[in-house]
Amino acid sequence: MVLFALRQQVLRCSSHCRTWARLPQRQRSGCVYSSIHGFNQGEIKEKLQAFHGGSIDLLKQDSGIAVLTINNPSRMNAFSGSMMVDLEERVSQLENWPEGKGLIVQGAAETFCSGSDLNAVRAISNQQDGMKMCMFMQNSLTRLLRLPLISVALVEGRALGGGAELTTACDFRLMAAGSVIQFVHKHMGLVPGWGGAARLVHLVGSQNALKLLGGAVKVDPELGVNIGLVDGVLEGHQNAEGAAPLLQQAENWLSRYTKGPAPVIQAVKKVVLSGRELPLSEALRTEKDIFGTVWGAPANLEALASKSKHK
Ligand SMILES: CCCC(=O)SCCNC(=O)CCNC(=O)[C@H](O)C(C)(C)COP(=O)(O)OP(=O)(O)OC[C@H]1O[C@@H](n2cnc3c(N)ncnc32)[C@H](O)[C@@H]1OP(=O)(O)O
Numbered sequence: 001m002v003l004f005a006l007r008q009q010v011l012r013c014s015s016h017c018r019t020w021a022r023l024p025q026r027q028r029s030g031c032v033y034s035s036i037h038g039f040n041q042g043e044i045k046e047k048l049q050a051f052h053g054g055s056i057d058l059l060k061q062d063s064g065i066a067v068l069t070i071n072n073p074s075r076m077n078a079f080s081g082s083m084m085v086d087l088e089e090r091v092s093q094l095e096n097w098p099e100g101k102g103l104i105v106q107g108a109a110e111t112f113c114s115g116s117d118l119n120a121v122r123a124i125s126n127q128q129d130g131m132k133m134c135m136f137m138q139n140s141l142t143r144l145l146r147l148p149l150i151s152v153a154l155v156e157g158r159a160l161g162g163g164a165e166l167t168t169a170c171d172f173r174l175m176a177a178g179s180v181i182q183f184v185h186k187h188m189g190l191v192p193g194w195g196g197a198a199r200l201v202h203l204v205g206s207q208n209a210l211k212l213l214g215g216a217v218k219v220d221p222e223l224g225v226n227i228g229l230v231d232g233v234l235e236g237h238q239n240a241e242g243a244a245p246l247l248q249q250a251e252n253w254l255s256r257y258t259k260g261p262a263p264v265i266q267a268v269k270k271v272v273l274s275g276r277e278l279p280l281s282e283a284l285r286t287e288k289d290i291f292g293t294v295w296g297a298p299a300n301l302e303a304l305a306s307k308s309k310h311k
Pocket residue numbers: 074075076078079114115116117118119158160161162163184185188190191192193194
């Protein structure tokens with residue numbers, strides 16, 4: 001049932017953009033939790049809104065690459081409750097962006113994100129609220145990862161706790177020299193709850209995931225690359241002499257994958273997503289359907305007419 005829903009989601013968010021946009025949020029979101037799991041999104045949103053501070057800012061650019069900024073510098077970009085709600089809204093905006101091809105997730109003011117805001121955590125430290133927050137963030141980060149955009153986390157400074165989990169909700173991770181990703185949950189008497197452990201196992205394998213979580217290991221760029229968590233290392237810090245600004249470096253890095261028409265780039269992400277999440281026979285059927293959305297479409301006909309050679 002869940003797999004069928006995912007397949008439908010992958011398809012719907014592909015070719016039938018207008019139909020997709022008309023569907024109720026609940027149906028088109030690809031959420032993990034809904035009312036059948038006893039999850040009431042409106043209720044937890046209202047609760048989270050009470051813990052304000054900071055924002056999640058979205059800039060959609062003509063290049064088809066959007067920049068999502070975690071913006072709460074006075075708390076090292078920790079996620080307040082209202083920022084969790086903001087994130088869910090920004091993800092909805094990105095789900096409805098037909099021209100979109102890529103996404104960069106960064107932190108403001110030279111650091112990535114220090115996880116959930118400990119003031120909010122203290123206020124909702126009871127079991128029930130904790131579970132609701134966990135489900136809310138899992139839904140948002142799952143939808144982020146399932147966007148039909150190629151996404152990259154640009155890690156500068158520290159990505160701690162929930163911030164480390166957020167990096168795993170992107171397709172790729174780039175680290176600036178001197179940066180650290182650290183799943184500090186164990187030191188907080190916790191384990192990841194925003195889906196970070198499940199995604200980490202997929203990214204680096206269970207042995208490495210156990211080491212990173214069990215040892216709350218500080219992952220620097222070199223270790224990150226060695227274990228396959230990190231896809232590239234960027235030169236210097238923002239404004240370092242001689243180096244391009246980090247965001248520019250990340251855009252350059254990403255542009256090799258986002259070059260081309262949006263429907264084709266989105267289809268690329270969708271076939272990989274279905275291969276990643278569905279059993280083989282389901283993934284093959286989904287791939288066939290996604291193939292159907294690009295076969296004979298303008299980009300395909302244009303390429304055929306130009307008799308292009310791939311030398
Ligand atoms: C399922 C989710 C699990 C989680 O995410 S649990 C949260 C995990 N994160 C943490 O425990 C981070 C705790 N903070 C730290 O370790 C340090 O503040 C950190 C990030 C290494 C930065 O250290 P420093 O450079 O020395 O700066 P600092 O400590 O003076 O911090 C500057 C101001 O930012 C605040 N801050 C940093 N991280 C925060 C957070 N997560 N929640 C709330 N406030 C946070 C910190 O309290 C300080 O504020 P103030 O200037 O004292 O008012």
